[in-house]
């Protein structure tokens with residue numbers, strides 16, 4: 001199940017180039033969507049399904065602002081209306097295709113999958129994109145064949161850095177005892193915590209003399225459906241045990257990650273990592289992004305295996321809860337609240353009675 005009234009990331013802006021016939025097919029929250037750029041640069045998102053015999057419009061071709069289906073040649077304007085049926089002069093009213101509101105922001109393309117009248121751009125999550133001159137942000141993309149609720153649970157519980165990412169992002173047991181503070185809001189969860197007096201993440205330990213310790217600060221803003229914005233700062237270890245570190249800021253970074261459910265079984269994972277211009281150094285931001293390429297393959301292996309077992313045995317196979325389920329439970333609760341609000345009245349009454 002997916003929240004419909006939400007902005008879903010459909011990819012990086014460069015995915016939908018001005019190329020002569022670049023048509024990008026995406027599966028977003030169970031809907032096939034085709035994206036293309038008009039000659040003026042504006043992106044159009046249209047249902048990727050011809051209303052005649054359901055051929056993918058992404059197999060068609062751009063013609064000016066319009067899209068022609070290359071099965072029987074019908075043309076659809078950017079507002080979804082059919083403007084031509086070869087060999088037929090009358091255009092039936094049903095010859096139209098759904099179009100979705102689109103916004104480009106922070107080098108991401110966002111598509112609203114619900115009621116167009118409710119498509120409020122202020123609901124798009126904060127992020128720092130590669131177009132931001134103050135940051136050197138590097139980008140990537142991966143598909144994971146698991147349900148997006150497992151991605152939420154994974155990202156809301158960073159204790160897994162210690163175990164899943166022991167030779168990439170991990171490097172200390174202290175992630176398991178970070179004591180994160182979660183603040184819930186209407187569409188997400190805000191989480192802040194320190195991990196003090198630890199080595200830097202494993203992939204970067206070779207940059208410092210052995211035994212050098214740091215204070216790491218994490219600020220995560222997670223929003224529905226599964227957008228993870230991490231402000232990650234590294235300080236030389238100070239002596240403060242509360243409040244900010246009194247050590248020197250060594251590295252200031254943002255990692256912005258948007259996980260878009262394709263269907264119940266898979267997600268598209270668009271992610272980035274990079275340093276501030278003040279703290280960047282040659283090759284640093286590339287190394288950060290490459291570290292995520294490695295780490296997210298580690299997550300992918302765990303989550304895909306977990307999803308196969310969950311599908312086989314259902315939630316009854318989860319026999320125990322532990323402290324690290326607290327964070328995931330909070331964002332899943334926000335998600336379920338929004339899902340219930342969109343459910344038909346009969347389904348809402350049934351769930352209230354349970």
Ligand code: FES
Pocket residue numbers: 050051052053054055069070071072073074
């Ligand atoms: S299926 Fe598109 S025109 Fe026939």
Ligand SMILES: [Fe+2]
Pocket residue numbers: 154160161164165295299
């Ligand atoms: Fe992970």
